[in-house]
Amino acid sequence: MSNNIILPPAMLGMLGGGQLGRFFVIAAHEMGYRVTVLDPDKNSPAGKIADVHLCVPFDDPAALKTLETTCEAITTEFENVPAATLEYLAKRCTVRPSANAVAVAQNRVLEKNFFRDSGLPVAPYAVINQAEDLPTDGGELYPGILKVSRFGYDGKGQARVANQAEAKAAFARFGGETCVLERMLNLDYEVSVILARDAEGNITSFPTAENSHLHGILDISIVPARAPEAIHGKSHQLAMQIAEQLDYVGVLAVEFFVSDGNLLVNEMAPRPHNSGHYTIDACVTNQFEQQVRTLVGLPLGDPRMHSYAVMVNILGDIWKNGEPDWEQVLEHAQLKLHLYGKHEARPGRKMGHFTLLGRDVETVAAQALLARKELGIG
Numbered sequence: 001m002s003n004n005i006i007l008p009p010a011m012l013g014m015l016g017g018g019q020l021g022r023f024f025v026i027a028a029h030e031m032g033y034r035v036t037v038l039d040p041d042k043n044s045p046a047g048k049i050a051d052v053h054l055c056v057p058f059d060d061p062a063a064l065k066t067l068e069t070t071c072e073a074i075t076t077e078f079e080n081v082p083a084a085t086l087e088y089l090a091k092r093c094t095v096r097p098s099a100n101a102v103a104v105a106q107n108r109v110l111e112k113n114f115f116r117d118s119g120l121p122v123a124p125y126a127v128i129n130q131a132e133d134l135p136t137d138g139g140e141l142y143p144g145i146l147k148v149s150r151f152g153y154d155g156k157g158q159a160r161v162a163n164q165a166e167a168k169a170a171f172a173r174f175g176g177e178t179c180v181l182e183r184m185l186n187l188d189y190e191v192s193v194i195l196a197r198d199a200e201g202n203i204t205s206f207p208t209a210e211n212s213h214l215h216g217i218l219d220i221s222i223v224p225a226r227a228p229e230a231i232h233g234k235s236h237q238l239a240m241q242i243a244e245q246l247d248y249v250g251v252l253a254v255e256f257f258v259s260d261g262n263l264l265v266n267e268m269a270p271r272p273h274n275s276g277h278y279t280i281d282a283c284v285t286n287q288f289e290q291q292v293r294t295l296v297g298l299p300l301g302d303p304r305m306h307s308y309a310v311m312v313n314i315l316g317d318i319w320k321n322g323e324p325d326w327e328q329v330l331e332h333a334q335l336k337l338h339l340y341g342k343h344e345a346r347p348g349r350k351m352g353h354f355t356l357l358g359r360d361v362e363t364v365a366a367q368a369l370l371a372r373k374e375l376g377i378g
Helices: 019-030 045-049 061-070 083-090 099-105 108-117 164-173 229-245 287-296 326-330 361-374
Strands: 011-015 034-038 052-054 073-076 125-128 144-148 158-161 179-183 187-197 203-205 209-214 217-223 250-259 262-269 308-315 335-339 350-358
Touching: 011 019, 011 061, 011 083, 011 287, 019 034, 019 045, 019 287, 034 045, 034 061, 052 061, 061 083, 073 287, 083 099, 099 108, 099 262, 108 125, 108 179, 108 262, 144 164, 158 164, 187 229, 187 287, 203 229, 217 361, 229 250, 229 262, 250 287, 308 361, 326 335, 326 361, 350 361
Parallel strands: 011 034, 011 073, 034 052
Antiparallel strands: 125 179, 144 158, 144 179, 187 203, 187 209, 187 250, 209 217, 217 308, 250 262, 308 350, 335 350
16 A cells, blocks of 8 residues: 555544535544544534534634644535635645635636636627626527626526627626626537546446426436436546546546537546436545545455446425424335434425435336435425
8 A cells, every 4th residue: 555545543634514524424434543623513413523613713823733734635515615724724634625616616716717728618608807807688598597706506696698688787786796797599409427536546437317496406327327328428528638638636526418419528626526426325535535535545345336326415495384294205125214314494405315216217206206306305
């Protein structure tokens, strides 16, 4: 083994305490590592099960000092960690992915320009710094979607606009923040690819997932995607190109649109992704173990699927009449239920997911839709 490998029971650092951080802690614990989570929420799902929970803001000087002196390596579960925090830590210890890669992913303008300048296929777009930058009616960008450059996710910070007047109104609602105006596409479907890249440049990737959304939030992922082989191959090729051009180390998710048969890059996430939760139950190595492996310098795990899978998100909406009736869905023998231990259920909040496994993708999809209906989702 390389001298650069960090072995158990080393302490690892996690910036962020949501469900992605929780699954990282679980994977790290199973491999013998300890984890310190930095998250200001006293009820954070990852903080509840971490060895150490630093319950302070992400820029707290004492907490950052603790991380740099007690952790062998540090990663993140979300891209909106303050850039200054990542830059500070990266000067003092191993941080993967790099602060630069996270900075590109957390800013839609930097992200879109990176895709375009890398020669990747993207939908037509324009950067909007002020209201005067909004194009007049009749151009190629209407109807379009106006998206804030920072801190938008799960449909938040986005508005569909049919013309300049609607775009100006939406821009004003967003407080005049820098935005990206992107042409609305005629979508066939959406797919995503999740890969892992180590410090030596080795890459493994999980099968392409076919994703559908409800109110801007991921609803269902079907794996492998019911798409032509050309889409499978091209999506993996483009995702690998992105990782290589960023010199990325870690787990990376890349989302794509398929429009009129053409594959277009939508956005990326410098971390494990909701559409990769199926890997927990359906793959030899899941995305969170890959995150641990890339962080500590271990060889990448085998991403091979051993079952077809359909993942369904469970949002807080179904708690409106109290605790959901889990008994009915748990009667499905090949259903795997994962609840995130969140303190409070709210509409639109991701509270858990379930994954249906099987040997035929259409049968698995039908069973997943039945279980989804039994829970009252949608």
